[in-house]
Amino acid sequence: MQAPVDAYYGKRLEQTAEALRANHFEAHVVADADAARNLVLETLLPRSGVLSVAFGGSLTLAATGLPAALARMDNVSLIDTLDHAIPAEQLYERRRQALLADLFITGSNAVTEDGLLVNLDMIGNRACAIAFGPRQVAVIVGRNKIVPDVNAAMARIKNFAAPVNAMRLSKKTPCTATAHCEDCGSPQRICNVWTIIEKCFPRGRITVICVNQDLGF
Numbered sequence: 001m002q003a004p005v006d007a008y009y010g011k012r013l014e015q016t017a018e019a020l021r022a023n024h025f026e027a028h029v030v031a032d033a034d035a036a037r038n039l040v041l042e043t044l045l046p047r048s049g050v051l052s053v054a055f056g057g058s059l060t061l062a063a064t065g066l067p068a069a070l071a072r073m074d075n076v077s078l079i080d081t082l083d084h085a086i087p088a089e090q091l092y093e094r095r096r097q098a099l100l101a102d103l104f105i106t107g108s109n110a111v112t113e114d115g116l117l118v119n120l121d122m123i124g125n126r127a128c129a130i131a132f133g134p135r136q137v138a139v140i141v142g143r144n145k146i147v148p149d150v151n152a153a154m155a156r157i158k159n160f161a162a163p164v165n166a167m168r169l170s171k172k173t174p175c176t177a178t179a180h181c182e183d184c185g186s187p188q189r190i191c192n193v194w195t196i197i198e199k200c201f202p203r204g205r206i207t208v209i210c211v212n213q214d215l216g217f
């Protein structure tokens with residue numbers, strides 16, 4: 001028998017996926033991060049004839065193992081924007097190139113139960129690539145990112161995800177001291193670019209993979 005918590009989230013995720021489809025996204029529900037990786041590798045990649053792939057920074061994406069799996073594929077050109085060992089200027093250029101990738105894979109800060117994607121970026125390369133640029137986008141989200149509406153999404157991001165990420169990245173921002181967003185003016189502020197995707201255009205360009213696991217922040 002499925003564990004009650006998994007069964008509960010399974011229904012919430014199916015309802016959210018249905019709302020996403022009504023908003024012209026392609027949407028899937030899978031059990032775990034491994035299944036999300038397999039869906040990308042075995043379904044999304046082959047059917048779209050992808051040549052180049054890029055990533056938006058995401059702990060959820062890392063949990064799937066997709067960056068390592070794609071790096072091993074000879075027939076895929078990887079635009080590696082996750083390698084922080086390379087100089088900052090080169091990394092910036094790769095992020096610009098990533099906007100023209102065939103497939104962009106990332107997470108989402110929140111998904112609303114009425115089928116909207118809500119994101120907040122420091123640079124904007126991830127949030128903007130979801131909206132426009134790459135031919136196809138795969139957004140992988142854990143069940144912990146599902147919220148009732150846009151207000152709840154923004155509250156979740158500003159009061160939880162952003163401070164936790166600022167701590168993870170050792171930013172010198174007030175939220176790392178208080179655990180609350182202080183709407184700072186810090187040069188290291190990580191909250192600069194919001195995007196809300198209400199409807200996917202063109203229809204089906206963005207595939208949302210809802211995972212019945214807690215993933216990322």
Ligand code: SF4
Pocket residue numbers: 158162163166173174175176180181182183184185186188189190191
């Ligand atoms: S605006 Fe500043 S204080 Fe608020 S969460 Fe973002 S980085 Fe932290």
